[in-house]
Amino acid sequence: MEILRYGRDVYGRETLEGASWDLIPVFAVIGALIIVAHLLYRWLLAPAGR
């Protein structure tokens, strides 16, 4: 998996083009994991009250 995207400029030199779009599912999965962890915590471990 790439983190950065690279291309070539008009002179053939390697140039940075931005963040790699391979990371889209990574950021979505991070969000999903935090949500699942919080759901499990609230369901199984959280003390009563606030």
Added chain:
Amino acid sequence: MAASTIVLLGTAFLPILGVEFPWVTIHWTTGVVLSVLVIVHIVRSIFFKPWRAMLIGARDMNDALAVLRFNLRLTPREPPMPGKYTLAQKGIHATFALVVLTAVVTGCLMLAKIDTPFWQRNPYFLSEPSWGVIYLLHGFAALSLITLVMLHVYFSLRPEKRHYLRSMFTGTLSADEFGKNHDPQRWRAGDER
């Protein structure tokens, strides 16, 4: 701001995920709308709202430690009630502010690379390496918004936070909700302009 952020994420990522449509015009015009809304929000918050309520201070850290101790069952004593905002709310606001401002500033610079009814494109406005950094920051800001929007929606829909979701639309909390969730000594809601 929420609606424009959703439109911007959709027009940014759906074409990458294979949903083809003419996204550029929708994306940049919505980006301009978001930029204006961010400026209005900043001016309104500074001059017409108690913006200090959103600052993170030592007391928030003490509150967070008390919440942690209570949740880890190290103490049976419930943590103190927050003022207007909890540390979690201030934290996600600060994170959104950093990410959205990064996206807005880099996005405004990227407007130089497209033709609009108001100006002609000038891709040489910045050097090639500088554009790479601008695109990198814009991309990571957009990717971070995927996670942040997911968390924001999830915590807004939590049953114990439902009154905050409603108050986002109505701007009000009932006296009962206020009493159960906030310390009236730390948030004198009646004094707000």
